[in-house]
Amino acid sequence: MDNAFDEFTEDFNAVRHALLRNWRSHEALVAVQHVIAQQIDPDVEEVEARGHLAVEGDTAAIWRFDSREQEAEQIARWIRSEVDEGRIAPHDVAILVRMRANNVEDELAPVFRDNGLTLRNLARNVGEIAIQDLLAEPLTEVLLPLLRLGAGGRDPVAWNATQERLQTLTGTNSEDEVGQERVQREIGEFSRNLRQSMRDEPPDLVVADRLFTQALDFAGVQRLRQAYPEYRRDADFQRVRDGFQILLRECVENAADWRGVLDHFEGKDQVPLMTIHKSKGLEFHTMIFFGLDAQTWWSLSPDRGEELNSFFVAFTRAMQRAFFAYCSERGNAVDWLEQLLLPAGVEQIDGANIVADR
The missing domain is CATH 1.10.486 (PCRA; domain 4)
Incomplete structure (x- = not known):
């Protein structure tokens, strides 16, 4: 039901209370989340961030790659460097995709393996259950x-x-x-x-x-x-x-x-891979939205409320960092999303430099 809360409020004379404290994410991430929330509901109230920033460097950024091979290799190398530096464990960083996680697994798993990482496709079925x-x-x-x-x-x-x-x-x-x-x-x-x-x-x-x-x-x-x-x-x-x-x-x-x-x-010491729809109810130290281009995420638009809601909920699973990765070989950037994120302080970074610059 599109208006379930309205009907519930009317039927039971209910009083609405907005939950305005975010105990998961820190202030910088909550500020970016609020920009997306405003796209969904212009009247949304601002949320107070109660999470604490525990990392240095970028907490949200758009990673732009020239090719699929560069995208896979650099992301794997970045995670490897973060693990080696003791900033995260492999299971602390999640790779999120819109759909077809099995195809993404085929693309990423060999590259991750070459970098000493194990990618775990949580959307994969064992028997008849994911x-x-x-x-x-x-x-x-x-x-x-x-x-x-x-x-x-x-x-x-x-x-x-x-x-x-x-x-x-x-x-x-x-x-x-x-x-x-x-x-x-x-x-x-x-x-x-x-x-x-x-x-x-x-x-x-x-x-x-x-x-x-x-x-x-x-x-x-x-x-x-x-x-x-x-x-x-x-x-x-x-x-x-x-x-x-x-x-x-x-x-x-x-x-x-x-x-x-x-x-x-x-799943200990394995990098989880899942769709954004399956991330609800979970939380991760670092999240990487993979292949975030206009062709793959064609349904992500301001006019499609359900898809935008799913994207927002997935973004709010991040505790410390959230990165948005796309490569020009796969498709163009999601322009309207970048127009929201860049003014909110989300930097656009050449993917070739995400490891070298650290």
Whole structure:
């Protein structure tokens, strides 16, 4: 509904309160975001930035490249230099595209690999579910901490997450001390057995399947489907279950130990690639809008409110920096967007210099 908030306000005599504090982005980024917000709603109120600037140099810039090869190589080299200087980890910087993330992966992954980086396409399907969707599923939130308990030494984060999820699955009240103790004993016994298996058997496809089955059996398929309504339909549960197993098997390849398998599963030390529509609800230290030319992003215009809203929401995911990259070989710049960004203090930089100038 285009006017959902208006109808809600009228039907329920609701009072609107504008959220005017941005706890994610710092002042310079919020100022640029406000310029785009004004394009969507000229009457939008200014937001108070509560995020803190923690980097030196450009926090927002347009990177202009002459060719696709230069664009891919320079971006990979820039990320590599940032990682080497200790300013970011690979998973702290996200590559955002409008669509066809699989094609962009084919273009960028070899170049990133040559620079010692792993690009992870979160839009890629494992079975019938995208990796990004799988990582947010309740099944993953239950099984991953369970497997973490067996992959290494003491892990308070994994223990607390497992205890919380198992309480949900068993319907154990937080005030039920007897039930709490029972849950803790069950987790302790399971994690000890799992730890022994992971210690004795290195990463292997057959072992991965067995560990997955053990963790799923411990959580309980019926308990999972009763606790989470989205799993009531067989097809929906099977889609997530199969996706988890497929991705776990993929992560076993070339992993030195089980902790490395699970790190790879979660995306640690991998540069995430996703569409702008999938970035909602996430946040990243640095974001790079890739291939931002008028041909690829043809639908990004002041007249298309939905597309502009998606672009704005994606931009607000940035905590410290946001860069807009395009190359003249692929298409012309998005003129109207540059006319907004340049007066707001966003510099245009020759892409050949983004690494050399640092």
